[in-house]
Amino acid sequence: MNSFDYWLPFFPERASTLANHFEALFWYIAITSGTVWLGVYAAIFYFCVRYRRSVSPGPTPRILGSHKLELAWTIVPLFVFLSYFGWGLVVYNYAVHPPEDSMEVFVIGKQWMWKAQYPDGHRVIIGGNPRNMSENERNSIGKLVLPIHRPTRVTITSEDVIHDFGIPAFRSKMDALPGRYTTAWYMPTKLGEYHIFCDQYCGTWHSLMVGKVKVVTGEEFDQWLAGHAPLQGTENAVDGSPASAGQQLFLKLQCINCHSANAQGRAPVLEGLYGQRVPLRGGGGEIADDHYIMESIRRPRAKVADGWEAIMPAYDESQVSAEQLNQLVAYIRSLKKGTTPVSNQRFPAPNGAPTERTTPKASGGGN
């Protein structure tokens, strides 16, 4: 069902819970300020008519002001504006705090298309100008399919310049920044297809970086998702993102050999590790954040996870540059339950890399 006919209804489509919040707030502001506005117009109009020169030749009274009036029309507008602020804050708070159980979709903006990846790894290109795309990309142009009445959180980033992922029918938008992640979330309330726009000027085809979101029933969505096999080797990491580069490294450096999906293997499973508290050998614990992961790669002996042997070798700047380190972190961040890749024989180990062994190479000096 196409929500846009040529003849627009008076109100634009509302297709999410946020849209309903928006409309209530918008019309509150419009009506309250509109009333004052019309009142001022009425006063101006009346004064211009009633006191025009021909009926009010003067001399005019020497009126300098009125403290009472000044106070009144300072305090009252201030409180009205504060009410706008307060209600606006409530709506904004709603808009920027996704519920815990949201489905997470990664959205990457790049000149001039959007790439979305679902939790099972299924990828789709949303909109964009077909003239800008490779053959593969053109064949996978689709829509952002979302289930109705279920919350979805989008984690957005950009590969190049600043973009903005905006869906007017949801009354939502959020900038896509290179090198950072931002989030937005939706609870769709109406079936149909709605526009997606890029809402931050990004170059020549900024206006063609548009697509559609398609809201379907829950069952339809589950079927749709299940009906597509996740593409091999790309679980959870959209091509071009730092996380996907990190996944390549994870395989290439043979991390997968120890950090497999096997909980009885040589090293902890890394799925869902990010953000968890890790108990450490020797007592205490630490939250597995970016710094922890980086340190674990550079100096693994510093903090060993409780219950594991200190056998992980260290990777210095010559083996893993700072940029690659960031990519590995991004990948491990994105690693969700059940998504550890299968060890892939396509990548032979580089010289000097640890392979399947239990003792570290001699690395001179304790950590």
Next chain:
Amino acid sequence: MSIAVPTGGAVAAPPPPEPEPLAANYLNNGYSIWSWLFTVDHKRIGILYLVSISVFFALGGLFAALVRTNLLSPTGAILSEDAYNRAFTAHGVLMLFFFLIPAVPGVFGNFFIPMMIGAKDLAFPKLNLASWYVFMIGGACAGWAVLVGGIDTGWTLYPPYSSRASQAAVVPGVLGAFISGFSSIMTGLNIMVTIHKMRAPGMTWGRLPLFAWALYATSLIQLLATPVVAITLVLLMAERMMGIGIFDPSIGGDPVLFQHLFWFYSHPAVYIMILPGMGVVSEILTCFSRKNIFGYTAVAWSSAGIAVVGFLLWAHHMFVAGISFYAAMLFSLLSMLVAVPSAIKMFNWTATLYRGSITFHAPMLLSIGFLVLFTIGGLTGLFLATLGTDIHLHDTYFVVAHFHFVMVGGMVLAYMAAVHFWWPKMTGRMYSDFWSRLASVVIIIGFFFTFIPQFVAGYYGMPRRYPNYPAELQWLNVMSTAGSSVLGLGYLMPAIYLPLSFFTGRRAPANPWSATGLEWQTPSPPHVFNFETTPVVVCGPYEYSLGVDQQGRTLPPPPNETNAEPDAQKEAHGG
């Protein structure tokens, strides 16, 4: 405010005799081009600014016409996407940096601040001339950028697009804006020092015309905010030309930092643009309703309040740029605060009309138009300052309509009002009363139809800077373009009848509008050194109800309703 004249109304004493038209005034004090290009007379410099910003306005308007024409079709009627991007960028850069910011301070601030306070010139006349040259050099740079194909980054120049991805002549364009900023600083500095130190005897702060208060507040912002954008543009040019990547994410830089630094200037900049216009409106409303301003202190201090609070709001342009929840909350709250002084002014202006004696000459029509249109612009700003609504309305045509209402419906109208109000003083000629009133009405109506549809389009989510848009929004765009043709016609009219006044307009008396300001106590056009003797101020501005000017002398009869010359003055001129 104190007053040393006995109350008793306009019939107490006859008005002083009409000053003889000067054999030697500032206009005929040398006719050579060098006497103009090397002048240090603030009045001539004001005229230099008038001519140059009119050219920039016309250029900016031309690009606007290209943009609006292209938007007639949902897939772009006349331009490629690339050309369209360059057109709207040129429109923004020219209109903002080369018209709106210098317009009233450069033309009317330069010309009239010294006269209003009873001084012979601004504090630094040579600096004043330098400011015009710097402005022109900046304009030449930006013009060069346009000629070599334009820049396509939008006037907001966000990296990484502007620092890395854009193929256009970004550096010359940015350099042009950077250089013109120095002109802005020089003018602001000059005006502030002048108002501080060169007021005539008796001209206390409480007796300053509100135009002077407004320009003082504007100059404060120009002085303090412009340097920040200067350094920001330097950093952008450094990144683009030399790879010094302060905003480059790959070495830990943050493109959002650019936005913070940029908007730290660009938000106060919009107050640089509007405050002078508000000052003009205060002058005109009082004169044409023959009444004192209602709440002088409130209006004066609200200008200062807007200037100060305006520095604290910049990130309301960045609510969805990835700033923290708490930052967003803070900036939204502060943005609500700045709306209060503007509201105060609106109410005070409206109350000034109460029990006045109003005529509707062109300056007054334009000022009333300002009241009407600026209200809409200001109120729609509230939707954008409110967090919950801004998410949807950000970067849509709602924002475009909002800022055009305040800047065009507000500031350009006020600028036109200033031109019409002070034209007789500057040129010594009256323009056609009929055509000026008609043009005012055409401008207001054309403006309305251009920008009201854009509010609707933005509410529906049409993004800005889009040459391609959903077909169902076409009717709104067509209506907007139709309105813009009417608006363009309205601007064309003064471009004809104003120069024509040099040939067919009757000679202007010293005080055709019977205004109270010191600038009207001189012949039209004024003497080179403004005043024969230093004026002595005995009362506040706007004593229309008492019928006296600021020197305590009786005012001439005001112009009557149907034409601009009262019978008494007509007889004095022999018809």
Next chain:
Amino acid sequence: MANAHASPVLKHHFEDLGQQHACERLGMWMFLATEILFFGGLFAAYTIYRMLYPHEFEIASSFMNRQIATVNTVFLITSSLTMTLAIRCAKLGDRAGLIRNLILTVALGTAFMVMKGFEYAHEFHENLAPGKMFRTEYEKATKAVAGLAPAAADEYFKADAAKPEHERAHAHWAAELALKNKASADEVVDSGKVQMFLCFYFVMTGIHGIHIVVGLGLILWLVYEAATGGIPPENYSTVEVVSLYWHLVDAIWLFLMPLLYLAGAGMHH
């Protein structure tokens, strides 16, 4: 105009000399406010990145030449002294003294710029500049010790540093960074963020340097004016006004110097 004869220095649009001087002084203070805001933007940006990347900024700062900076600080502070003495000479009508002090100021300012020139030249020679120069030098160092254990890498760089200057393969900073990023080092250092510090270093000192040069030009103009009798004791405000500018440039250096050169002062080097 009668005034002109009484006081040739009074400009035509002022009522009296008092008003003229008051305007000149107020104008210069306002201009200084703009300069503070101009550098303020830079300082704000630097502060933000320093708070985000304290470790990298400390390390990068430790690569800067503190000796030259100290000498330069002494030059600038002394030049502010000579500038103030110049005002005093002008007030007293001591033209020779005025010119002498102005020339001294110029000399000290020039010495500052010369030292800065040496500093920049050395840094460029070492490839300690953001962008390609930094990257190539750094990669050269990391590649050289790629397969080595930290102790061996340390030996290698020490040996390289011991060679005569024209034979050294690596800049000392590149060696230090490469060593830090070996497994046994304290913490990971992101070389990109070290580059970020260098961006600020060059932009901040560069813009400051431009302001010094402009100041030198103004002071030279004062010398000319003084020599041709344009600075009588009743109208020395031009000297005052230029000295205000010069003091501000000096003051900015006093903030710049610790931020850029002393941020890593606690580190071994």
